Amino acid sequence: MTSQTLTVPQRIDAAIAELAPHFAERLSRNPSVCEQHAHGEGYHARHFPHAVIFAQSTQEVSQILRVCNAWRAPVVPFGAGTSLEGQVNAIEGGISIDLSRMDKVLEVNAGDMDCRVQAGVTRQALNAYLRDEGLFFPVDPGGEATIGGMCATRASGTGAVRYGTIRENVLGLTVVLADGRVMQVGRRVRKSAMGYDLTHLMIGSEGTLGIITEVQVRLHGVPETLAAAVCQFDTLADCVNTAVQVMQMGVPIGRMELLDDVQMDACIRFSKLEGFRPVPTMFFEFAGGPEAVREQVALVEDIVAENHGSAFTWSTREQERAELWKARHAVYWACLAYRPGYTGISTDAIVPISALTDMILGAKKDIEDSGITAPIVGHIGDGNFHTVMLVPEGEDWLAKAHALDRRIIARALSLGGSASGEHGVGLAKMEFMPDEHDAVALDVMRAIKHALDPNGILNPGKLLPAVAAHPKACQPA
Amino acid sequence: MTSQTLTVPQRIDAAIAELAPHFAERLSRNPSVCEQHAHGEGYHARHFPHAVIFAQSTQEVSQILRVCNAWRAPVVPFGAGTSLEGQVNAIEGGISIDLSRMDKVLEVNAGDMDCRVQAGVTRQALNAYLRDEGLFFPVDPGGEATIGGMCATRASGTGAVRYGTIRENVLGLTVVLADGRVMQVGRRVRKSAMGYDLTHLMIGSEGTLGIITEVQVRLHGVPETLAAAVCQFDTLADCVNTAVQVMQMGVPIGRMELLDDVQMDACIRFSKLEGFRPVPTMFFEFAGGPEAVREQVALVEDIVAENHGSAFTWSTREQERAELWKARHAVYWACLAYRPGYTGISTDAIVPISALTDMILGAKKDIEDSGITAPIVGHIGDGNFHTVMLVPEGEDWLAKAHALDRRIIARALSLGGSASGEHGVGLAKMEFMPDEHDAVALDVMRAIKHALDPNGILNPGKLLPAVAAHPKACQPA
Numbered sequence: 011m012t013s014q015t016l017t018v019p020q021r022i023d024a025a026i027a028e029l030a031p032h033f034a035e036r037l038s039r040n041p042s043v044c045e046q047h048a049h050g051e052g053y054h055a056r057h058f059p060h061a062v063i064f065a066q067s068t069q070e071v072s073q074i075l076r077v078c079n080a081w082r083a084p085v086v087p088f089g090a091g092t093s094l095e096g097q098v099n100a101i102e103g104g105i106s107i108d109l110s111r112m113d114k115v116l117e118v119n120a121g122d123m124d125c126r127v128q129a130g131v132t133r134q135a136l137n138a139y140l141r142d143e144g145l146f147f148p149v150d151p152g153g154e155a156t157i158g159g160m161c162a163t164r165a166s167g168t169g170a171v172r173y174g175t176i177r178e179n180v181l182g183l184t185v186v187l188a189d190g191r192v193m194q195v196g197r198r199v200r201k202s203a204m205g206y207d208l209t210h211l212m213i214g215s216e217g218t219l220g221i222i223t224e225v226q227v228r229l230h231g232v233p234e235t236l237a238a239a240v241c242q243f244d245t246l247a248d249c250v251n252t253a254v255q256v257m258q259m260g261v262p263i264g265r266m267e268l269l270d271d272v273q274m275d276a277c278i279r280f281s282k283l284e285g286f287r288p289v290p291t292m293f294f295e296f297a298g299g300p301e302a303v304r305e306q307v308a309l310v311e312d313i314v315a316e317n318h319g320s321a322f323t324w325s326t327r328e329q330e331r332a333e334l335w336k337a338r339h340a341v342y343w344a345c346l347a348y349r350p351g352y353t354g355i356s357t358d359a360i361v362p363i364s365a366l367t368d369m370i371l372g373a374k375k376d377i378e379d380s381g382i383t384a385p386i387v388g389h390i391g392d393g394n395f396h397t398v399m400l401v402p403e404g405e406d407w408l409a410k411a412h413a414l415d416r417r418i419i420a421r422a423l424s425l426g427g428s429a430s431g432e433h434g435v436g437l438a439k440m441e442f443m444p445d446e447h448d449a450v451a452l453d454v455m456r457a458i459k460h461a462l463d464p465n466g467i468l469n470p471g472k473l474l475p476a477v478a479a480h481p482k483a484c485q486p487a
Numbered sequence: 488m489t490s491q492t493l494t495v496p497q498r499i500d501a502a503i504a505e506l507a508p509h510f511a512e513r514l515s516r517n518p519s520v521c522e523q524h525a526h527g528e529g530y531h532a533r534h535f536p537h538a539v540i541f542a543q544s545t546q547e548v549s550q551i552l553r554v555c556n557a558w559r560a561p562v563v564p565f566g567a568g569t570s571l572e573g574q575v576n577a578i579e580g581g582i583s584i585d586l587s588r589m590d591k592v593l594e595v596n597a598g599d600m601d602c603r604v605q606a607g608v609t610r611q612a613l614n615a616y617l618r619d620e621g622l623f624f625p626v627d628p629g630g631e632a633t634i635g636g637m638c639a640t641r642a643s644g645t646g647a648v649r650y651g652t653i654r655e656n657v658l659g660l661t662v663v664l665a666d667g668r669v670m671q672v673g674r675r676v677r678k679s680a681m682g683y684d685l686t687h688l689m690i691g692s693e694g695t696l697g698i699i700t701e702v703q704v705r706l707h708g709v710p711e712t713l714a715a716a717v718c719q720f721d722t723l724a725d726c727v728n729t730a731v732q733v734m735q736m737g738v739p740i741g742r743m744e745l746l747d748d749v750q751m752d753a754c755i756r757f758s759k760l761e762g763f764r765p766v767p768t769m770f771f772e773f774a775g776g777p778e779a780v781r782e783q784v785a786l787v788e789d790i791v792a793e794n795h796g797s798a799f800t801w802s803t804r805e806q807e808r809a810e811l812w813k814a815r816h817a818v819y820w821a822c823l824a825y826r827p828g829y830t831g832i833s834t835d836a837i838v839p840i841s842a843l844t845d846m847i848l849g850a851k852k853d854i855e856d857s858g859i860t861a862p863i864v865g866h867i868g869d870g871n872f873h874t875v876m877l878v879p880e881g882e883d884w885l886a887k888a889h890a891l892d893r894r895i896i897a898r899a900l901s902l903g904g905s906a907s908g909e910h911g912v913g914l915a916k917m918e919f920m921p922d923e924h925d926a927v928a929l930d931v932m933r934a935i936k937h938a939l940d941p942n943g944i945l946n947p948g949k950l951l952p953a954v955a956a957h958p959k960a961c962q963p964a
Contacts, residue, residue: 121735121841164680175678178655193927198839200869201652202905203641203691204912204923205950206932210687214680231737258598260708299786302779309776362675364598392677428679435681446681450670454939455683461938462931473682 022060022104025083036064047106050093053353059100064108068184068223076190082465087217089159094356095436097216101471109158115139123229129158129222145229148173152339158222164214166432168265171391177213184224185212188463217469219462233297238331239322241314242291248317249290250367253390255313257363261306264297266391267338273385280344281337293338341387345398352400355411359422360394360431369425373418380414394431435473443475499537499581502560513541524583527570530830536577541585545661545700553667559942564694566636571833572913574693578948586635592616600706606635606699622706625650629816635699641691643909645742648868654690661701662689665940694946696939710774715808716799718791719768725794726767727844730867732790734840738783741774743868744815750862757821758814770815818864822875829877832888836899837871837908846902850895857891871908912950920952
């Protein structure tokens with residue numbers, strides 16, 4: 011009996027039967043365990059895997075893939091389940107490989123400011139581990155994400171404006187290929203010109219080219235001086251223009267986050283922020299040596315004044331700073347609490363900084379026209395912003411939300427932007443791949459996918475549309 | 488008559504015959520033109536192309552590749568011919584595609600600090616073009632390289648310690664594939680999570696996966712304050728330790744270059760540097776706001792003092808600064824002038840910063856043991872350094888130089904480093920690919936090469952060894 015003669019469910023069952031003895035109670039078909047692995051934090055319908063395996067080592071992931079590849083059974087890597095675009099949903103069933111128990115920090119090289127972690131280590135756990143080293147890992151998407159998952163989705167967050175995204179903060183990876191072979195990519199050096207950049211090919215591939223089991227990450231020294239400030243504006247335009255000018259002046263700002271009037275209203279209620287009005291607001295963090303910080307603050311205060319912003323409200327004590335950024339990171343929950351029982355659907359568009367004012371004012375109008383409550387929050391220094399579209403039960407509202415998302419993305423693409431700054435493609439953004447990439451680039455992506463995963467077992471049905479929805483002619487520039 | 492029934496030279500001639508009418512005098516079989524395109528600036532034997540075509544547009548490159556792919560005729564992209572590892576040598580003959588006439592700056596977006604250039608624009612030409620914008624392109628490998636060539640070889644240089652390599656400074660590319668199809672990869676945004684990172688796959692692929700014809704590059708604001716200083720040390724260890732501590736303190740240094748005693752001797756003679764001794768020396772550049780620079784200088788002066796360095800010799804006037812960095816960029820020519828008639832063979836190892844002192848002191852001893860004159864110069868903040876091995880005529884000396892290079896690379900790899908920080912693989916570093924990458928990673932690179940260039944016409948015989956010289960078992964970590 012070969013895998014050729016069997017149906018997909020039969021092949022999956024055969025793979026599970028072959029793996030079960032090796033994993034005992036770490037292989038679960040329990041419905042509630044499968045339900046936990048049927049979704050991320052997005053709004054999408056659940057897609058259950060047939061089984062979940064809690065892997066503890068690269069060798070175990072290799073063994074699972076060897077067996078699943080032989081049976082042509084789908085596998086979906088699962089970290090913390092915090093992705094928003096359906097990346098972890100098992101849309102063809104199969105085996106969800108849960109990596110959360112691979113949670114060891116393997117090595118810290120303080121002198122080189124790098125360390126090696128297993129894929130299941132969360133950024134919070136790593137930073138707690140590093141607390142006494144005077145070092146930290148700067149990529150901060152907000153959620154309790156695993157570092158492996160952050161690599162898979164090319165995650166980013168509030169620190170990216172200063173320290174870059176996960177892409178700039180990974181030196182190397184251990185990757186298990188579809189057939190179970192294991193490869194090391196990248197080295198501990200800051201740069202190398204020795205061959206194809208497989209590290210960056212894997213980052214953002216969402217488990218469709220291989221499964222990341224270890225990550226060599228860059229670390230950064232905890233800045234000597236950290237100061238956080240909040241500044242409020244009467245108009246959204248003044249607020250966005252401030253961010254644009256801060257970037258164009260080349261200020262090495264630590265963090266810079268925009269919250270619109272509706273988002274501030276939600277945050278003031280949810281996080282009990284005292285002394286703030288529900289108006290367009292900017293959260294700043296300044297980091298560096300004391301002199302450098304003083305210099306940055308003076309520059310930004312001038313820019314704020316020119317744009318009619320309020321005086322800064324400072325949070326210099328660590329406690330206050332933590333409160334402020336906790337409130338920022340709680341925006342998604344603040345939004346859900348703002349319209350109890352509603353579903354929150356996050357957009358993720360990004361544009362070049364010079365287009366940001368047009369983009370955000372345009373998005374604000376699109377939102378008003380749609381009749382949907384949709385607070386805006388943005389990693390504004392990167393040109394990336396989110397609107398959490400809050401919709402009640404019902405297909406028609408979901409359709410309205412998707413229509414609004416499409417309008418926002420169309421506007422971003424027309425301004426030279428991208429449909430996703432940091433949440434990735436998953437299921438939800440696949441329809442936009444042909445709008446963002448020409449048909450030739452999509453063909454190249456498919457050729458690479460086929461070369462690395464000929465049986466199509468790795469997170470099938472994600473990231474890459476099987477055929478371009480509306481292919482473009484290839485355009486010699 | 489199909490390409491199947493012909494010999495390689497017949498196929499090349501057939502492709503040239505088909506292309507000749509379209510390119511007229513821009514297709515040359517002139518021996519001196521072919522000789523100019525038979526080598527870079529490295530020491531390797533020349534390998535002549537059968538013809539050189541001076542392309543003027545992406546469409547023309549597409550047309551050449553369509554024809555050469557149909558005839559299975561080799562093509563080699565050629566920019567300024569400044570590569571050092573044999574990347575442009577036409578080792579199987581064929582057509583050298585000279586992109587130097589594609590030298591237009593297509594678009595500058597000052598507000599977004601990016602611009603779009605044709606592949607043949609040199610970094611000097613771009614910076615001259617940008618002079619009045621208050622912006623600059625920071626990747627500076629020294630030579631008069633083209634930006635397309637810098638992308639193809641993943642170039643770097645003295646500015647990388649502050650601004651990153653070409654990898655961190657490219658947003659997108661126009662690439663012509665082996666079959667002549669053209670794709671756009673990347674967008675103008677600072678980050679995106681929409682699909683596979685084809686931009687970084689192409690960067691460093693040395694023309695083996697596609698030919699880069701346009702580049703969207705990041706620019707940076709010219710710093711408000713720039714100051715250059717030179718500092719001398721009695722011992723190499725003190726000099727290297729200073730660099731290591733500057734990096735470990737997280738000082739955002741603008742440039743930091745090490746020259747050992749022999750290199751300083753060569754530079755003092757060649758560039759008429761006044762008032763310096765032929766001892767281990769560091770060139771620093773500080774960049775930023777005046778307060779930030781003052782802070783950096785104070786920090787670095789303390790570190791220098793702790794390591795028994797001399798007082799700083801300052802070059803604050805632009806003229807002096809230009810002289811100093813001109814001398815730094817002339818080191819290769821200074822080395823050649825140091826031993827007239829000798830051949831210069833540059834090494835390019837890189838290690839994690841904490842291993843730098845062991846690495847450089849070890850390399851210095853390896854050099855002394857070898858009896859070869861080999862000045863050391865380094866982009867020391869990156870952990871990357873070069874030794875220019877100066878050897879007289881004769882196979883035995885060439886063999887001695889290669890033995891020294893192998894010793895230096897073996898030491899670098901044993902310290903977690905890489906065989907090439909910035910010069911690339913080309914012909915010269917291919918033998919080290921199996922030492923640096925495991926057999927599985929090499930197989931993946933070969934699978935990608937085969938998927939994108941099934942006929943193997945793109946810069947054949949470069950970068951990727953056909954079979955691993957001494958394959959390693961794949962090592963589940």
